[in-house]
Amino acid sequence: MIRYTSVHKEYPRTGVALTGVSLAIGKGEFVFLTGPSGAGKSTFLKLLFFEERPTRGEVKIGPVSSATARTRDVVDLRRRLGIVFQDFRLLEDRTAEQNVAFALEVIGTPQGAIPARVARALAQVGLAGKGHALPRELSGGEQQRVAIARALVNDPFVLIADEPTGNLDDRATRGIFDLLRAINASGTAVIMATHNMELIRRNPYRTLELNRGQLVFDSADTPGDGEGT
Amino acid sequence: MRLALREALLAFRRAPLLSVLSVTTIAVSLFAFGLFGLVAVNLRSALQRVEERVEVRAFLAEGTPADAAAAAIADILVFPEVATAEYVTPERALARARTELGEFEDVFEAGVLPGSIELRLREGQRAPATVAAVARRLRTFPFVDDVRYGAEWVEKLYRLRTIATVAGLALGAAFAAVAVIIIGTTIRMTVLARAREISLMRLVGATDGFIRLPFLLEGLAKGVLGGGLALGLLYIATRVISAQLIEVTFFDPPLAAGGVLAGALLGFVGSAVSVGRQLRRV
Ligand SMILES: Nc1ncnc2c1ncn2[C@@H]1O[C@H](COP(=O)(O)OP(=O)(O)OP(=O)(O)O)[C@@H](O)[C@H]1O
């Protein structure tokens, strides 16, 4: 479903961020992505939703390949992905409901279909009663739930989370992680970048480790470039 | 579409000063353009009126027999530019002068005024060069003493019209350029203010066209407002001038609508040229 083939990514000013990364991720998998700061985790994820394109090699996700994707393909792909960040990225002047609805409105979903889907997504993340709250009226964990609801509202086949618990305390972290697990259990693949080693140790999911742009560890030991250090 | 409209309206509220400035410069640009346009339109109708009266008068030498004049008229009527030609006897010229100049009637003695041939030109044959050419041909008749026509008047009016057109175009274009720059600046500020929102839109799969639409609508709205404002100001200007100076006519409805359309186009194009460049920054 997702395949990286000899992926090399070089930024104009900062140089090599990823090099020689090859791996495959199956349908409905849960994957941890870890490694020290600057290892290339965010870059790895950005390649997945085509915020960046590889300098060499190929990233393939679903039917879309970095080698051939046109603007319209990227747009279509993103409508089938859910993306979550460490800093939530909610719009401050909109309520939780409006933030979730935003993801539907801007892709031209018929107005009539929106409220029901928003309510369902908010219920799914356990925020059924807080739809009218503004982001600043919510806790960090709740804000992240709103962001996850926004990512879920389009029924994505992959949920991409870049350090979704990076700003949260242990309790909120567990809550968000349980939520991601539940989402995964319903069939959505989840790829989650995290520094939280305890989370990784306690949960027997596939783990990828990056270091200085190289894939140095893959618990599934997928074919391709493996042990570096 | 509804969302785009809402965004476009929101942009007005986010940067009211710049929005007012864009509308104003569009209005000023079209006002300048329109003012000279009005001059041109009014000169044009004045020219038409004057042109209808463009009359070439060939004064005949003393003692020219009436049948010679009649023969000349037959020749003159063959000229393609000529609509009518008429022989005015010295007696009629005198009678006419007397009625026109009332109290000075005693000044004129029979025989003081020469006979003449008066001719009118066809429509479309009244440009200064044409009139001059006809006058030259008339001078070739041996018994024609002098030929007079409103040469200076016609030429001056024509020149004024050209000046008004060129000045209107130049000034209007200069202000239009300023309007485009200000629209671009407004869009840049809006894009910056909404950078977060725009990057989120991209992330969830909004098309570029969708992201662009509110900016284009905003430009269009500003253009229409600016065009309407310019039209209103021009109308007031014509009323004031009509009341204080001379009677002037306003644009006819199609031209007026064209003005608003020009504003809309200016606003739209102004947005279109800058929105792509600005969106690439976020
Ligand atoms: N947009 C960018 N432009 C230029 N260089 C970048 C960009 N994003 C990342 N980099 C560089 O690529 C390298 C990898 O960065 P990346 O953000 O992928 O690391 P990370 O593993 O996500 O780090 P962290 O754990 O701190 O989030 C870094 O050296 C960084 O300087």
Ligand SMILES: [Mg+2]
């Ligand atoms: Mg990162």
